[in-house]
Amino acid sequence: MAAIRRIFIANRGEIAVRIIRTCRELGVETVLGVSEADRDSLGAKLATRVVRIGPARATESYLRVGTVVEAARATGCDAVHPGYGFLSENRSLAEACHEYGLIFIGPDPANLAAVGDKLTARSHAEAAGVPLIPGGSVETLEEARRLSDKMGFPLLIKAVSGGGGRGMKQVRRADELEEQFSLAVSEATAAFGDGRVYMERFVEVGRHVEVQIISDGTSVLHAGERDCSIRRRYQKVVEEAPAPCLSEELRSGLHEAAVRFARHIGYRSIGTVEFLVDVERAEFYFLEMNARIQVEHPVTEAISGLDLVASQISIAEGKPLGFSQADIRLEGHAIECRLNAEDIHNDFRPAPGRVTLAWFPSLTALRVDTHLQPGAMIPPHYDSMIAKLIAFGESRDLAIETMEKALRVCALQGVKTNKALHKAIMADPRFRKGGVDTNYLGGLLPNLVIEEGSE
Amino acid sequence: MSGLNRSDIFEILSLVENSHFTELRIETGDLKIELRRDGAASSPSAFEPARDAAPAPVAVPKPAASVVAGECTAVPAPMLGIYYHAPKPGDAPFVKPGDVVSPETVIGIIEVMKLMNHVSAGVSGIVTEIVAPSGQLIEHGDPLIRVKVA
Numbered sequence: 001m002a003a004i005r006r007i008f009i010a011n012r013g014e015i016a017v018r019i020i021r022t023c024r025e026l027g028v029e030t031v032l033g034v035s036e037a038d039r040d041s042l043g044a045k046l047a048t049r050v051v052r053i054g055p056a057r058a059t060e061s062y063l064r065v066g067t068v069v070e071a072a073r074a075t076g077c078d079a080v081h082p083g084y085g086f087l088s089e090n091r092s093l094a095e096a097c098h099e100y101g102l103i104f105i106g107p108d109p110a111n112l113a114a115v116g117d118k119l120t121a122r123s124h125a126e127a128a129g130v131p132l133i134p135g136g137s138v139e140t141l142e143e144a145r146r147l148s149d150k151m152g153f154p155l156l157i158k159a160v161s162g163g164g165g166r167g168m169k170q171v172r173r174a175d176e177l178e179e180q181f182s183l184a185v186s187e188a189t190a191a192f193g194d195g196r197v198y199m200e201r202f203v204e205v206g207r208h209v210e211v212q213i214i215s216d217g218t219s220v221l222h223a224g225e226r227d228c229s230i231r232r233r234y235q236k237v238v239e240e241a242p243a244p245c246l247s248e249e250l251r252s253g254l255h256e257a258a259v260r261f262a263r264h265i266g267y268r269s270i271g272t273v274e275f276l277v278d279v280e281r282a283e284f285y286f287l288e289m290n291a292r293i294q295v296e297h298p299v300t301e302a303i304s305g306l307d308l309v310a311s312q313i314s315i316a317e318g319k320p321l322g323f324s325q326a327d328i329r330l331e332g333h334a335i336e337c338r339l340n341a342e343d344i345h346n347d348f349r350p351a352p353g354r355v356t357l358a359w360f361p362s363l364t365a366l367r368v369d370t371h372l373q374p375g376a377m378i379p380p381h382y383d384s385m386i387a388k389l390i391a392f393g394e395s396r397d398l399a400i401e402t403m404e405k406a407l408r409v410c411a412l413q414g415v416k417t418n419k420a421l422h423k424a425i426m427a428d429p430r431f432r433k434g435g436v437d438t439n440y441l442g443g444l445l446p447n448l449v450i451e452e453g454s455e
Numbered sequence: 456m457s458g459l460n461r462s463d464i465f466e467i468l469s470l471v472e473n474s475h476f477t478e479l480r481i482e483t484g485d486l487k488i489e490l491r492r493d494g495a496a497s498s499p500s501a502f503e504p505a506r507d508a509a510p511a512p513v514a515v516p517k518p519a520a521s522v523v524a525g526e527c528t529a530v531p532a533p534m535l536g537i538y539y540h541a542p543k544p545g546d547a548p549f550v551k552p553g554d555v556v557s558p559e560t561v562i563g564i565i566e567v568m569k570l571m572n573h574v575s576a577g578v579s580g581i582v583t584e585i586v587a588p589s590g591q592l593i594e595h596g597d598p599l600i601r602v603k604v605a
Contacts, residue, residue, distance in 0.1 A: 033535075036596065052594040053535045060534075061595070066568035067535050074537060074592035096568065 004028060004079045004103060004317050008072035009047065010093070011083030012062065014371045014388060015293070016043035019081050022309040031075045033068060035061035037379040042371040051075060056381045062086045069096045079103035079316060081309075085383070088292040091116065105316040107269040107291045114265040115289040125286040128264035130257045133276065133285040135200035144181050144199060148174065151201050157181060159188035160196040170202060205279040205437045209243045210272045210290075211258035212300045214311055216321045217268035222255045223304045224330045226272075226296055229438045230425065232348065237418075237441060238425055239296035240335045241303050243277075244396055245435030250277065254284055261289065270312045279437060295338070295388070298367055302334035302392040333396040335403050337422040339370075339387040341378050341415045348418070352380040356414035358387075363409065365392045365402045378415055386417065396434060400426055424448050522604045527583055529598035530576055536565035538599065540589040548589075550600065554582045562600055565593065580604040 006029040009016050016032055020043060023030045032047035037056035044050045051071050054061030061067070063086055072080050080102050082088040091112045097104035106112075115121045125132055134151040137160065138144040148155060148171070157169040157180060169180040169187075181197075189195035208231070212223040227243035228236045243251070258273035272294050274287040297308045306328070315321070343351045358372040370387035378386060389406050393399035404426050407419060425431050428444060522528045532538065540548040540563055550562045556576040565572045584601040587593050 051535060051592070052596055054595045064567075066570060070536050070567045071592070100568075 002078065002103065002317055004105075004313060006031060006048075006075075006077045006079075007105070007313070008033065008068070008075065008077035008080045008102075009043070009083065010062065010068045010072075010080055010087055011085070012038050012041065012043065012371075012382065014369050014385070015083040015295075016041075017046060017371045018369050019083065019309055020046045022307055022313070025307075026310065026313070028313070031072070031077055033062075033071050035381075037377070037381055040377070042373050042376070049075060056379060058086065058381060065090065065093045065096055068093065069100055069102065072097075072102055073100055077102065079105055079313075081105040081313075082292070084292050084295055089116065089290070103316050105269075105312055107267060107271065111265060111267050111269070112291055114267075115271075115291050118288060121288050122286070124265050125261055128261050130261045130264075130286045131284060133201050133203070135198060137196065137198040138181075139196075141178060141181050144177060147199055148177055151199070154202040154204065156200045156202045157184040157197050158200060159184065159192055159194070160198060161192035161194040162188060201278075203276060203278045203285075205439070207243070207246075207277040207279060207435070207437050208274065208287075209246070209254060209277050209284070210274040210294075211254055212297070212308070213258055213262045213267065213271045213273060214306075214308070214315075214321065215262055215267050215269065215271075216315050216319070217266065219321055219324065220259050220263045220267065221321065221323075221325050221328060222259050223300050223306060223308075223328050225251065225254055226299055228296060229436055230431075230441050231438060232441050232445070236296065236338065238335065238337055238422070238431075239299055240333065240396075240399075241299040242330065242333065243435075244333075245433075246277070247282065250282060250284065257284070257286070261286065265289075267291075269315055270308050279435075295385070296336050298369060298388065298390040299334040299336045302367065302390055303330045303332050304328055332392055332394050333399045334390060334392045335396075335399045336391075337389045337403060337407070337425075338385055338418075339389065339412070339422070340384040340418045341386050342384050342418050343416045344418050344421050350380070350384040351416040352378045352384070353415040354378070355386075355412065357411055358413075359411040360387070360389075360406075361409060363402065363406055365399075366390070366406050367392070368406075368410075372412070386415070387412075389422075397432075400432060421448075522578060524604050527601050527603050528578060528580075529586065530562060530574075530578065530600050530602060532565065532587070532593045532595060532597045532599055533574060534565055534567065534572065535595045536567040536572065536593065538587050538589065538591060538593040539564040539566065540585065548585070550576075550582050550585070552582050552584060555605075556580060556582060556602060563587075563589075574599065576600075576602060578602050578604060 009019050009032045020030050029048040031049045032043050033051055033053040034044050035054055035056050053067050053071055080097050087093045091109050094104040094109045094112055114124055138147055154172045169184040171177050171180045184197050185195045188197055207229040209225050209227050211225045214221045225243050226239050226241045228239045230238040254275055261273050272290040275284045276287055277284045341351050342348045355372055355376045358374055360368040367390040372386055391399045391403035393402055407423050430436055557579050558577050560576045561573045562576050563574050580602040582600055583603050586598045
């Protein structure tokens with residue numbers, strides 16, 4: 001067991017600031033590696049020490065394993081925190097840390113390998129008895145018929161070599177199967193030179209629900225679930241915990257399956273198991289496991305009182321958790337809105353620039369995770385998320401109320417943001433009812449009257 | 456308005472950065488873009504005329520940028536790592552004050568995880584000072600040596 005005294009933070013933006021916050025609480029020193037574009041960032045001002053690791057382009061700075069390890073070693077750090085994105089789930093970094101005697105604050109390379117690609121993760125899920133979306137590869141129409149009898153309609157026929165929706169056919173009824181199957185095979189052959197196809201249950205109404213895992217390798221616990229169904233093109237926009245309008249049976253089933261998966265692969269760190277909840281069938285399927293701290297971790301912290309970054313550090317030190325499942329009490333409701341610098345009137349195009357005003361006054365039950373400060377430059381090189389508002393309430397309604405207040409009060413000037421979109425979502429009756437599916441935002445956008453304004 | 460948006464422009468920038476071209480000019484509609492790498496003297500370019508914010512992430516700045524003969528310029532570290540003056544301990548340093556360097560002259564080595572990267576001067580002139588100590592961490596952009604430009 002090695003006590004961590006100085007952490008190298010291999011990340012930027014709000015998550016660098018978030019990690020520094022916990023380190024300051026723990027009395028742990030921080031060294032932040034910054035690109036030339038982030039030299040004046042809030043994280044750079046707050047860290048114990050800053051080193052410039054390269055130019056603005058991430059491939060020459062934040063994504064360089066060698067540079068990160070060299071910088072951590074040369075500045076006397078004993079551990080590396082990778083944050084999310086960038087190198088957070090990079091096996092080479094975890095391995096290089098081990099080789100150079102640095103603690104990687106995350107799971108070990110074997111864990112990363114187990115969840116690193118979808119196929120491996122799926123086979124682990126299968127072995128662990130965690131439900132996967134029904135389906136399988138089919139070579140003949142007869143096989144397709146047999147499989148469809150088992151899994152039902154609607155279903156999708158996908159090209160093995162396909163991607164991005166190409167070579168994909170939806171089959172709604174049994175009498176469509178023959179025609180769609182032969183179409184799918186010939187299209188796959190024409191488009192990819194590979195006629196192999198597989199079938200998969202089509203989930204028309206799905207919700208994205210994920211379970212937070214905390215494991216010291218011996219005791220594998222969960223800290224409830226988060227609902228991340230509100231997304232625009234695979235980008236999460238609003239998250240909440242717990243997932244609203246979910247039967248207790250489904251909820252406990254999700255928790256139990258996530259713990260089973262993490263235990264099966266011997267997971268040790270914090271992590272998240274993602275599921276697709278099939279609303280019409282009241283079933284759920286394993287999607288993947290994320291072996292890192294997630295953007296939306298604050299909603300779990302809000303309802304559990306845990307500090308997930310502190311847990312992550314303590315597990316990395318080799319300490320036992322020191323609490324049991326019964327000690328994790330989930331109370332109240334939390335919602336997170338991701339504020340992005342983007343132009344919602346122009347196809348959500350990223351809108352980098354200089355922030356002239358950033359005012360997030362402290363409101364009761366509001367947490368703001370941000371790296372913004374007046375004068376801050378939002379560089380065009382990285383993702384456009386600039387702040388996360390996290391509202392907490394005893395009930396979901398109260399959390400929404402606090403979020404609406406926060407969106408009215410907080411002031412951000414100099415760059416365009418998606419704040420008006422969040423206001424519209426919070427005011428929308430379907431969202432307020434709770435339990436919307438992943439089609440929700442795509443359907444809401446065209447009908448949305450978003451107020452014009454400088455903010 | 457031209458068909459180019461911001462992400463197109465960044466895409467173009469990264470294509471140029473990864474190519475062997477040193478200069479690129481694009482004119483489409485009312486938009487005119489001129490790119491030069493390695494600090495070749497740049498005219499006030501038409502890069503995103505309407506914005507004063509985002510500085511263009513053009514190629515890695517090399518010291519050749521706007522250096523004037525007779526003036527002293529610092530050669531910045533192109534990457535973070537451990538800087539060495541000599542090929543190996545006990546050897547003569549790559550350069551010392553008074554030496555004449557050309558852009559290709561190797562002035563030191565930066566070690567990144569056992570990988571040795573040669574650093575070249577990037578400028579012609581006479582070495583006036585060795586700034587960064589040998590065997591120590593240098594950060595991206597730290598001055599390594601000073602050169603009186605020829």
